[in-house]
Amino acid sequence: MLRRLLGMIPTLAVISVLVFTVIQLPEGDIVTSTLDRLSATGVEMSDERVRNLRAQYNLDQPIPVQYLSWIGNFITGDMGFSYLYARPVNELVWERLGYTLLVTVGALLFTWLLALPIGIYSAVRQYSVADYAFTTAGLIGLATPNFLIALILMYLGYTWFGLSFGGLFSPEYLNAPWSWARFVDLLAHLWIPVIVIGTSGMAITMRLMRANLLDELRKPYVTTARAKGVPPLKLLLKYPVRIAINPFISTIGLLLPALISGEAIVGVVLNLPTTGPLLVQSLITQDMYLAGSLIMLLSVLTVVGMLLSDLLLAWVDPRIRHERA
Amino acid sequence: MSEPLLTVKDLVVEFRTELGAVRALDEVSFDVPRDCITAVVGESGSGKTVTGNSIMRLLPESAQSSGEIVLRPGDEEPISISSLTERDPRLLDLRGGLVSMVFQEPMTALSPVHRIGDQVAEAVLCHRRVSRETAWDEAAAMLEQVGLTDVERRMRMYPFEFSGGMRQRVIIAMALICHPQLLICDEPTTALDVTIQAEILVLIRSLQRKLRNSVLFITHDLGVVAQIADRVVVMHDGKVVESGSVRQVLKSPRHPYSIHLLASMPGARTREFSQ
Numbered sequence: 355m356l357r358r359l360l361g362m363i364p365t366l367a368v369i370s371v372l373v374f375t376v377i378q379l380p381e382g383d384i385v386t387s388t389l390d391r392l393s394a395t396g397v398e399m400s401d402e403r404v405r406n407l408r409a410q411y412n413l414d415q416p417i418p419v420q421y422l423s424w425i426g427n428f429i430t431g432d433m434g435f436s437y438l439y440a441r442p443v444n445e446l447v448w449e450r451l452g453y454t455l456l457v458t459v460g461a462l463l464f465t466w467l468l469a470l471p472i473g474i475y476s477a478v479r480q481y482s483v484a485d486y487a488f489t490t491a492g493l494i495g496l497a498t499p500n501f502l503i504a505l506i507l508m509y510l511g512y513t514w515f516g517l518s519f520g521g522l523f524s525p526e527y528l529n530a531p532w533s534w535a536r537f538v539d540l541l542a543h544l545w546i547p548v549i550v551i552g553t554s555g556m557a558i559t560m561r562l563m564r565a566n567l568l569d570e571l572r573k574p575y576v577t578t579a580r581a582k583g584v585p586p587l588k589l590l591l592k593y594p595v596r597i598a599i600n601p602f603i604s605t606i607g608l609l610l611p612a613l614i615s616g617e618a619i620v621g622v623v624l625n626l627p628t629t630g631p632l633l634v635q636s637l638i639t640q641d642m643y644l645a646g647s648l649i650m651l652l653s654v655l656t657v658v659g660m661l662l663s664d665l666l667l668a669w670v671d672p673r674i675r676h677e678r679a
Numbered sequence: 680m681s682e683p684l685l686t687v688k689d690l691v692v693e694f695r696t697e698l699g700a701v702r703a704l705d706e707v708s709f710d711v712p713r714d715c716i717t718a719v720v721g722e723s724g725s726g727k728t729v730t731g732n733s734i735m736r737l738l739p740e741s742a743q744s745s746g747e748i749v750l751r752p753g754d755e756e757p758i759s760i761s762s763l764t765e766r767d768p769r770l771l772d773l774r775g776g777l778v779s780m781v782f783q784e785p786m787t788a789l790s791p792v793h794r795i796g797d798q799v800a801e802a803v804l805c806h807r808r809v810s811r812e813t814a815w816d817e818a819a820a821m822l823e824q825v826g827l828t829d830v831e832r833r834m835r836m837y838p839f840e841f842s843g844g845m846r847q848r849v850i851i852a853m854a855l856i857c858h859p860q861l862l863i864c865d866e867p868t869t870a871l872d873v874t875i876q877a878e879i880l881v882l883i884r885s886l887q888r889k890l891r892n893s894v895l896f897i898t899h900d901l902g903v904v905a906q907i908a909d910r911v912v913v914m915h916d917g918k919v920v921e922s923g924s925v926r927q928v929l930k931s932p933r934h935p936y937s938i939h940l941l942a943s944m945p946g947a948r949t950r951e952f953s954q
Contacts, residue, residue, distance in 0.1 A: 573787060574782055574784050574787040574788045575787060575788055575789055575790045575791070577737060577782065577788075578782060578788045578789065578790075578850070578853075579790070579801075580737060580774065581735055581737060581774055581775060581779060581780040581782075581854075582774065582775040582779070582801065582802045582805060582853065583771045583772065583773070583774040583775030583776055583802070583805040583806060584775075584801065584805055585771060585805075593790050593793075596792060597790075597791070597792055670792075671792060672791075672792055672837045672839075673791055673792070673837070673839055676837070676839070676840070
């Protein structure tokens with residue numbers, strides 16, 4: 355366990371170098387891209403001012419020094435300053451992380467509450483009409499890009515109900531302090547992204563549950579339990595479902611990285627105040643600290659998420675628990 | 680002699696497959712008398728396991744069966760197992776209560792994620808209204824009877840921490856804990872190595888003597904039959920070709936297939952028959 359934790363450090367160190375290198379790879383930096391924008395609107399800047407700007411952002415330092423100051427600050431919890439938003443990265447991320455968490459967890463619950471029971475039903479009634487119907491619906495859902503579902507829902511909502519979706523709040527509540535009305539307003543907006551993002555995982559979850567359960571249903575221990583006289587429904591849930599569900603428990607840890615990068619496109623389309631669109635924006639504008647910190651955060655959450663997955667799996671599955679001991 | 684505990688009459692089982700119906704059992708009839716061990720012997724595919732599963736009603740959905748299976752528990756009304764519907768509550772009483780089963784593969788027949796003690800105690804909880812503690816204590820007593828040592832600690836362990844022989848003992852305990860009148864053993868020693876095999880056979884034999892239930896022992900091994908059984912039913916190609924006491928069938932088989940089966944056994948008899 356301790357070895358596992360220590361092993362994470364070199365992994366993250368290597369990742370941090372890679373992240374930094376990749377961000378540096380494209381030509382130019384935030385200053386040149388700002389200059390490009392300015393000259394496009396006809397504003398010219400003197401070389402003197404450009405140099406000052408570079409010095410202000412630490413961009414005149416050698417690359418290794420830039421790296422060290424960035425990663426040093428990152429470790430102490432300071433993710434730097436976003437040129438684009440002219441605000442500390444910390445503020446930007448924390449502000450959005452809560453909403454991202456809300457949307458992601460909501461979507462996951464939506465997926466599981468629907469897809470797991472459907473998967474179980476499909477496996478128990480394999481090759482029934484309902485099984486085929488769910489499979490077909492699931493595959494259509496899988497084949498449709500998320501942003502398309504988002505657009506269709508927005509279009510239907512607008513033409514049928516005259517509602518304008520997008521964002522998580524109505525304009526009047528956008529900057530209002532928290533109140534009951536604002537909370538209700540949030541719930542009224544939340545279901546759209548939850549459904550859109552949830553649908554994408556639905557088909558996979560459904561099919562995976564079906565396949566896992568079909569495997570388990572054929573195992574001899576199920577017959578043993580039947581021969582013992584365990585009532586059918588209790589048997590189904592206590593034995594094969596209990597084991598078929600393990601892989602899903604292990605994916606909970608993978609939610610952490612999804613908090614940052616997941617569903618960026620849906621986030622952009624639906625104009626959600628989540629971290630996905632932030633990442634996209636920062637990469638386009640070469641906002642080095644914002645992009646670098648977000649990707650680094652993503653890596654940290656991935657590694658931590660993996661650890662969390664393993665711990666959860668060990669907790670639910672005694673076989674894995676004992677292998678480690 | 681009293682009525683047999685179990686009567687199987689004209690049992691036909693067919694499996695629907697893509698190539699049409701395949702007949703697994705063809706008018707199988709035999710009796711299982713009380714208080715003795717009846718062996719069903721035959722080669723792979725002769726229908727032994729299908730017979731055992733039919734009695735427990737554990738056949739897959741693709742199976743269609745006809746014929747009659749009647750169980751006559753000592754003090755209760757006879758039960759026509761073959762005519763119970765899948766939703767009949769009596770079926771749950773039957774499975775694990777009146778009739779129980781020990782399987783061929785001890786390595787996979789236990790749930791990998793539940794503790795040994797819980798799996799054995801569950802059998803009690805399925806059939807009698809007792810507290811978890813009582814069920815646990817009964818499971819402990821039963822596990823001791825099948826020769827497990829250090830029972831309290833072992834009951835908190837998981838199947839993967841047990842050897843094949845120990846798991847088979849656990850499964851036997853699980854099958855016997857509700858004192859079934861009929862214990863079906865489907866090749867219970869095939870997957871075990873020879874020394875463990877002998878131990879398990881002795882265990883089944885001695886428990887039968889003690890509990891005075893009936894055992895239907897399915898095997899392909901005539902050596903095992905000679906060692907354990909009182910009566911034997913020889914099956915071939917989905918049919919019963921011969922049945923009778925072990926002494927009579929092994930000493931002077933009447934059906935050509937029984938003779939052939941005996942001749943194929945390695946050992947002294949081989950020479951006798953090949954001469």
